[in-house]
Amino acid sequence: MLLAEELHDDLGHALSLVALNLGRLELEPGIEESRRDSIAASRRQVADAVARLGASVEVLRSGRSPALASRHRHIDLDELMADARAAGAVIEVAGQPSPARVAGFGAATVFRVMQEGVTNAVKHAPGKPVTVRFDDAGDRLRIVVTNELPAGYGRTGDEVGYGLLALGERVRLAGGTVETTDSDVFTLSVMLPREGTVAADRPASVRQAPNEVRRARRRSTALIWAAALVPVVAVGCIAVAVQLLTMQQAREAKLEPAVFARIEPGDARVEVESLLPAGELDRDDDPPAGGDCSYYAVTSNPLDDASGDYYRICFDGGVVVSADLLSAGHG
CATH class of the missing domain: 3.30.565.10 (Histidine kinase-like ATPase, C-terminal domain)
Structure with a gap:
């Protein structure tokens, strides 16, 4: 029972932090509506996993039916x-x-x-x-x-x-x-x-003998332990999904260093845009006043030292006003 409660405390805390981070990500400006909906669904699913974990520990503590223990769930x-x-x-x-x-x-x-x-x-x-x-x-x-x-x-x-x-x-x-x-x-x-x-309604022949009750309780306990581990898998799947989403966005918005090196302030916007990737990153920093800025990935490899770094190219009046390489911690 102590192990179950420690599992609830540690894993429940971790899951709650994941839900909190997903909620923050859901509110980030510039995210496409379809991606925002997916993040919102993931947040609700993690919150539900926390509730299921608590219900599982409650069952182990009280010995009640899972159906009774989970009535408080949304x-x-x-x-x-x-x-x-x-x-x-x-x-x-x-x-x-x-x-x-x-x-x-x-x-x-x-x-x-x-x-x-x-x-x-x-x-x-x-x-x-x-x-x-x-x-x-x-x-x-x-x-x-x-x-x-x-x-x-x-x-x-x-x-x-x-x-x-x-x-x-x-x-x-x-x-x-x-x-x-x-x-x-x-x-x-x-x-x-x-x-x-x-x-x-249940006939007497269906009612369980004491040994059957004990066996049923053992089966229920094993199933509850299995259910308690489901959130671990859920968190892993969500983390992988978020990582894959980030990698996909980076691949679509990856700007080759050699191309970036050719872009300088004063270049015509129409000429520069023909060199840029079709996709852009979702960023929210402090661009130059009056600048209309686009953001591009330096790399799509999450293991690269430059992972998270990005290019910011700003236009004003039909020309490039700035072209910067910024680190992940910028702003």
Whole structure:
């Protein structure tokens, strides 16, 4: 338990700093709207990872069901789908109940079903449309997530993703069932009972013996530990994504030193612009008064000593007024 709490404190602090930095980056002037949206989505996902980590430690401390421990989380199914679509997923949702109705079946569990269904589809069939269908039968809610599978897709042996295993355990604890099929179309079908109906409806033969309860708790603990490590992977993926975005921007805005050496104050703007890269860097420094400035990368290699250094070329009245090489710490 002490190890779990230390994991929460150390990793939770690191994740919070990542979210803070992403929030600052989100507000940087000059960033393209599409990139700003991606950064905002990453910030929300890191914040959610912090909440999940706290919920996991709470479960280990109290022994309660993950569904109960995570009720304090912000649950918004529309926001979840919007984030997935912003990341490129093609999703159609049919029959989604109202938030009040969803809450009756455990909003956190419904959220988790949709999250895992879409994640699984995007992972194994990128670019294929995903359909999420709800069937509200009064005291039962069925959620069916389907997506076409790419040609040649096939699982090896009894391979099942950890996400689906964890989802199955969570749904089972809520009294529901999970079924999957995969041929040309992968289908995840989850049935959830309305909260408060499980004990009355569950037959005696299904109720667990003490040994089964202990085994279930051990499985739950193992899955919770696995879930606690998910944020580590999430942070790594976000860091890689940000680094790749930075490298891509630098490649598009890289100005060769030999070309920069040819540019001098007084040169005609139209002639200089024909030499410049198509892309520019997003920078916000203190250019000369009245100058209209563009920024270009010295290198796109993050391991280069010049990484972060940039060229600033300013124009006024149709001519170059300054051409400077500036270090990463300038301004």
